[in-house]
Amino acid sequence: MELKAVRNLRLCTKDCLCLYVCPYGATDTEDSIIDISKCVGCGICAQACPSGAISMVPTEYPPQQNKRDDVISVLNHLAQSKSDGEVTARQIAASTDKTGLKRLMTAVAKSQRLMEEDIEREGGFMLPQSGNTHELLMELIENPPTSDFPKDAAEKIMELVPNNEENY
Amino acid sequence: MKYVCQICGYIYDEDKEAVPFEQLPDDWKCPLCGAMKSDFKAEAPAVEKAYVPTHTETADLKKLSAGQLAAVCSNLARGCEKQYKAEESKLFNELANYFTAITPAVNDATVEKVAKLLQEDIEDYPHIRDVADNGKDRGAARVCVWGEKVTRMLSSLVNRYLEEGEQMLADTDIWVCTVCGFVYIGQEPPELCPVCKVPPYKFEKIERGA
Numbered sequence: 001m002e003l004k005a006v007r008n009l010r011l012c013t014k015d016c017l018c019l020y021v022c023p024y025g026a027t028d029t030e031d032s033i034i035d036i037s038k039c040v041g042c043g044i045c046a047q048a049c050p051s052g053a054i055s056m057v058p059t060e061y062p063p064q065q066n067k068r069d070d071v072i073s074v075l076n077h078l079a080q081s082k083s084d085g086e087v088t089a090r091q092i093a094a095s096t097d098k099t100g101l102k103r104l105m106t107a108v109a110k111s112q113r114l115m116e117e118d119i120e121r122e123g124g125f126m127l128p129q130s131g132n133t134h135e136l137l138m139e140l141i142e143n144p145p146t147s148d149f150p151k152d153a154a155e156k157i158m159e160l161v162p163n164n165e166e167n168y
Numbered sequence: 169m170k171y172v173c174q175i176c177g178y179i180y181d182e183d184k185e186a187v188p189f190e191q192l193p194d195d196w197k198c199p200l201c202g203a204m205k206s207d208f209k210a211e212a213p214a215v216e217k218a219y220v221p222t223h224t225e226t227a228d229l230k231k232l233s234a235g236q237l238a239a240v241c242s243n244l245a246r247g248c249e250k251q252y253k254a255e256e257s258k259l260f261n262e263l264a265n266y267f268t269a270i271t272p273a274v275n276d277a278t279v280e281k282v283a284k285l286l287q288e289d290i291e292d293y294p295h296i297r298d299v300a301d302n303g304k305d306r307g308a309a310r311v312c313v314w315g316e317k318v319t320r321m322l323s324s325l326v327n328r329y330l331e332e333g334e335q336m337l338a339d340t341d342i343w344v345c346t347v348c349g350f351v352y353i354g355q356e357p358p359e360l361c362p363v364c365k366v367p368p369y370k371f372e373k374i375e376r377g378a
Contacts, residue, residue, distance in 0.1 A: 006252045068303040074296045083235030085285040091277035100337030103374045104329055107342045107351045108282060108322055114349030115315050117243035122307045128244045150266055153259040160256050
C-alpha cells in the first residue's frame with residue numbers, strides 16, 4: 001500500500017525533526033504542508049515527530065461498506081426532515097431583526113446540516129472515491145438539474161478522484 | 169432514584185446528592201451539557217423490544233432532493249478535506265453551494281415549524297435505530313445515538329426560546345460543535361463535547377450581527 005506523510009498543523013509544535021530526517025526535503029516548505037510530490041512514503045518523519053503531528057495516509061482507499069436498502073431508506077427520510085429544518089431555520093435567521101433569534105436559528109441551521117451530512121455519510125456517501133459518488137456525479141453531468149449546474153466542477157472531481165470500486 | 173439527562177447521559181443520583189431531584193429549582197441546568205431540568209428522565213429498567221419491520225422501505229438513490237444533495241456534497245467536501253485533498257474539497261463545496269442555492273424556500277418559516285420538525289425527528293429516531301440494529305449497521309446506529317441527543321438539545325433550546333424570547337440569549341453566546349452539531353449556550357464552549365467528546369476548539373461561536 002502506497003503511503004504519504006501529512007502534517008496536522010494544530011498538533012505541530014515546530015520541533016522540526018521532520019526537516020532533519022527527510023532525505024528528500026519534502027517536509028521543508030513555506031506553508032508547512034508536506035510536499036507530496038517529493039514524499040516517498042518512508043514514514044521516518046512520522047516516527048521522529050515528538051508531537052505525533054505527522055501521520056501516514058494511504059493514497060488509495062478500500063471500498064466503503066455496503067449499506068442495506070432499508071437502512072438507506074430510513075436515513076434518507078430523516079435527511080429530508082433535517083434539510084427542511086435547516087432551510088426553515090436559515091430563512092428565519094435571514095429575515096428576523098431579533099439578534100438572539102438570528103443567532104439561535106443560524107446555530108440550528110448549521111447543526112441540522114452537520115447531522116444531515118453525518119446521515120449521508122452513513123447512508124452510502126462515505127467516500128468521495130465510492131461507486132455511489134461516481135454514479136451520482138455522472139447522473140448530474142448527464143442530466144443537470146438546471147442549466148447553471150457547475151458541470152466543470154463535477155467533471156474535474158471525476159478526473160481527480162478515481163472510482164475505487166471499479167475493479168471490485 | 170437516579171435521573172438521567174436525555175441529551176448527554178449525565179446521571180443525577182439522589183443517593184449522592186443533597187437535594188432530591190424534584191426539589192431542584194425549575195431553572196436548574198444539567199452540569200455537563202446545560203440541558204433543562206425537563207430534559208431529565210427517571211432511570212427506567214431496560215425493556216426487551218421486538219423489531220417490527222416496515223415493508224414500505226425501499227432505497228431510491230435517484231430521488232435525492234436538492235437539499236439532500238447539498239448535504240451529500242458538503243459531506244464529501246469534508247471527506248476530501250480529511251484526506252488532505254484541498255482542491256477536491258473546494259469543488260465539492262462548489263456543488264454543495266449550488267444545491268443549497270436551488271433548494272426551494274418554505275412558505276411557513278416559523279420557529280414553531282422548526283420546533284415541530286425537531287419533535288418529529290425525536291419520535292423517528294427509535295425506529296431508525298431498530299432498522300440499523302436489525303441490519304447490524306453500527307455506523308447507522310451511531311448516527312442515531314449522536315443525532316438523537318443533538319436533536320433533543322435543539323428541541324429543548326427552541327422550545328425554551330418560544331417561552332422566554334430574546335432574554336434567553338441576551339447575555340450569552342451560542343456555540344456549535346463542528347463535528348456533531350451539538351449546540352451549547354454559555355460564555356465559553358464546554359471542556360468536552362457532551363455528545364461526540366471532541367475538545368473545545370472544535371466548537372464554533374455564532375457571531376453577533378453576522
